[in-house]
Amino acid sequence: MDHLVNHLVIAPLLLPLLAGIALLLLRGSATPMRQTVSLLATFALVVIAFQLLLQVADGSVLVYRLGDWPAPFGIVLVADRLSAMMVLLTAVLSASVILYALRGADHDARFFHVLFQMQLFGINGAFLTGDLFNLFVFFEVLLIASYGLLLYGGGADRTRAGLHYVVLNLVGSTLFLFAVGTLYGVLGTLNMADITQRLANISEEDLGVVRAAGLLLFAVFALKGALAPLHLWLPGAYGHTSAPVAAMFAIMTKVGAYAILRAHSLMFGPESGPVAGLLDPWLLPLALITVVAGTIGLMASKRLSQQAAYLVVVSAGTLLAAFGIGGAEAFAAGLYYLLHSTLAAAAVFLLADVISKARGNALDRLIPGPELARGQLLAGVFLVIALAISGMPPLSGFVGKWLILQASIGEPGMPWVFAVLLVTSLLGIMTLARSGTMLFFRIDESPTAGSQAGKPVTVIDLGSPLALALMGIGLVVYAGPVYEFSQAAAEQLLQSEAYISAVLQAATGGPQP
Amino acid sequence: MEALIAIVIGVLTASGVYLSLRGRTFPVVLGLTLMSYAVNLFLFVMGRLMIGVPPVIQENASYADPLPQALVLTAIVISFGMTAFVVVLALRARAELGNDHVDGEENH
Numbered sequence: 001m002d003h004l005v006n007h008l009v010i011a012p013l014l015l016p017l018l019a020g021i022a023l024l025l026l027r028g029s030a031t032p033m034r035q036t037v038s039l040l041a042t043f044a045l046v047v048i049a050f051q052l053l054l055q056v057a058d059g060s061v062l063v064y065r066l067g068d069w070p071a072p073f074g075i076v077l078v079a080d081r082l083s084a085m086m087v088l089l090t091a092v093l094s095a096s097v098i099l100y101a102l103r104g105a106d107h108d109a110r111f112f113h114v115l116f117q118m119q120l121f122g123i124n125g126a127f128l129t130g131d132l133f134n135l136f137v138f139f140e141v142l143l144i145a146s147y148g149l150l151l152y153g154g155g156a157d158r159t160r161a162g163l164h165y166v167v168l169n170l171v172g173s174t175l176f177l178f179a180v181g182t183l184y185g186v187l188g189t190l191n192m193a194d195i196t197q198r199l200a201n202i203s204e205e206d207l208g209v210v211r212a213a214g215l216l217l218f219a220v221f222a223l224k225g226a227l228a229p230l231h232l233w234l235p236g237a238y239g240h241t242s243a244p245v246a247a248m249f250a251i252m253t254k255v256g257a258y259a260i261l262r263a264h265s266l267m268f269g270p271e272s273g274p275v276a277g278l279l280d281p282w283l284l285p286l287a288l289i290t291v292v293a294g295t296i297g298l299m300a301s302k303r304l305s306q307q308a309a310y311l312v313v314v315s316a317g318t319l320l321a322a323f324g325i326g327g328a329e330a331f332a333a334g335l336y337y338l339l340h341s342t343l344a345a346a347a348v349f350l351l352a353d354v355i356s357k358a359r360g361n362a363l364d365r366l367i368p369g370p371e372l373a374r375g376q377l378l379a380g381v382f383l384v385i386a387l388a389i390s391g392m393p394p395l396s397g398f399v400g401k402w403l404i405l406q407a408s409i410g411e412p413g414m415p416w417v418f419a420v421l422l423v424t425s426l427l428g429i430m431t432l433a434r435s436g437t438m439l440f441f442r443i444d445e446s447p448t449a450g451s452q453a454g455k456p457v458t459v460i461d462l463g464s465p466l467a468l469a470l471m472g473i474g475l476v477v478y479a480g481p482v483y484e485f486s487q488a489a490a491e492q493l494l495q496s497e498a499y500i501s502a503v504l505q506a507a508t509g510g511p512q513p
Numbered sequence: 514m515e516a517l518i519a520i521v522i523g524v525l526t527a528s529g530v531y532l533s534l535r536g537r538t539f540p541v542v543l544g545l546t547l548m549s550y551a552v553n554l555f556l557f558v559m560g561r562l563m564i565g566v567p568p569v570i571q572e573n574a575s576y577a578d579p580l581p582q583a584l585v586l587t588a589i590v591i592s593f594g595m596t597a598f599v600v601v602l603a604l605r606a607r608a609e610l611g612n613d614h615v616d617g618e619e620n621h
Contacts, residue, residue, distance in 0.1 A: 133584055144595070144598065151602070156617070163538070167533070177553075178552055180584075184559050184584075185560075
């Protein structure tokens with residue numbers, strides 16, 4: 001058993017990779033067969049991710065040396081509380097999304113599930129790797145899968161949005177390589193723990209180069225994490241793709257946020273001497289600008305799926321604002337908010353798709369439409385999800401925002417955080433209330449409207465958005481334990497010397513217990 | 514030698530950035546390609562410039578850093594795949610949108 005536990009760290013990578021390859025080989029078989037394989041692999045991933053979380057819950061840092069090469073010479077996978085939490089979140093989200101995708105969005109399922117599993121492979125890899133170049137490789141894996149998923153199904157709008165997304169991310173990848181190359185050229189290592197150690201003893205003449213490389217790295221992560229002014233690609237890309245893909249992408253901006261948090265707390269954290277706090281002057285102001293820009297976009301949107309995309313921008317900004325405040329309390333609040341916002345944003349995308357199908361020709365445009373069969377059920381689910389994502393009590397968004405505001409008390413940025421978060425929350429709930437009224441209560445009375453209505457909604461259609469909403473409610477009911485865990489994860493992040501010694505000492509001993 | 518390589522990387526990057534800011538997909542793709550050439554070269558020289566030494570550590574002998582060579586191989590493969598993808602996507606955008614502008618509209 002001990003042997004198996006040691007390999008638990010790499011299991012969240014191997015499972016989707018092998019499932020993806022198997023699905024590629026199975027592409028000639030019947031559709032239900034492929035769907036079943038993908039579904040089983042995704043649910044198995046939830047179990048594995050949960051096991052991993054239990055393993056690291058006591059605060060141990062699991063280090064997996066690929067090829068048994070000791071760090072910093074070989075590549076290591078590292079699972080601490082934060083990584084395990086992100087992997088579990090990815091697994092839970094993907095399980096809800098794939099159940100929805102099976103109901104038509106995967107078309108004949110020939111390549112959708114292959115790309116979906118490869119995307120999971122890339123995301124889990126990005127969360128678990130302890131090596132900067134390896135992080136680049138996993139970014140590319142998740143990006144190339146996301147290009148395919150984004151374009152899946154076709155259409156002119158989707159192609160145009162896809163082109164912008166691909167070109168922007170290719171430029172981002174190039175910048176990432178420049179940053180990695182510069183860091184390697186100066187420090188001679190790519191292992192994140194080793195980088196941190198060497199940064200602490202860096203000479204005066206190299207300081208400028210390293211700062212430039214660090215900020216370049218920050219710019220790349222900010223592009224992935226949709227931090228203003230690099231957020232403009234997001235509404236187009238997320239607003240035009242299919243609903244399950246957009247819901248899955250809710251975790252993609254979090255990969256950027258995770259990378260920023262890692263860099264912020266480890267490589268440019270308290271242990272790294274002269275470059276400590278490199279991101280401090282940038283993170284909080286830019287995050288608050290993101291929140292404002294996202295809210296303006298939210299109010300100007302003409303479709304519900306576009307509103308959902310702007311809600312992702314707003315939540316990315318709120319999340320990074322929490323990370324920008326700094327300190328264990330703010331990190332913990334941010335991590336709680338991260339869990340909430342990922343699930344809630346995915347729920348909005350899926351619900352927008354359900355509503356769009358029920359409204360026939362009116363789609364999810366915010367115009368008066370036909371009267372909906374089972375409109376009250378839909379409106380009820382919309383109300384719950386809208387309350388959650390805009391941060392109204394008693395749902396998870398409120399708890400998250402309240403924790404962030406509380407963490408900012410006494411910090412220098414407090415007036416700005418309070419002003420921006422409270423005003424944008426108010427504007428957000430007003431906008432969503434207006435959307436809800438328009439979608440459910442403003443009925444187009446013209447005689448043609450009735451015949452254009454889509455097919456009535458069934459409870460099964462609503463399964464995935466409801467499940468995601470219920471998980472959000474679970475985050476409130478179990479707010480105590482969840483917050484305790486995120487607090488423990490935040491404290492572990494701030495004690496980076498434990499992380500560093502776990503990674504580098506695995507060089508002499510076996511895998512750390 | 515260092516100065517020459519630095520100028521080459523700088524010119525490649527500058528041309529790449531300029532071209533990738535153009536309005537048509539073809540120059541954009543060329544720009545991305547030039548930028549990936551520049552970054553590959555950049556990664557390669559991060560192991561310092563050496564001539565005629567093996568990338569193998571031997572006793573009392575100078576050696577070239579093998580790691581950037583491995584990194585640049587990975588980066589070349591990835592950028593090659595990505596370029597192929599973006600070429601196909603540009604062709605599809607040309608077919609579906611009716612023109613080769615990145616926004617899909619002529620009047621920009």
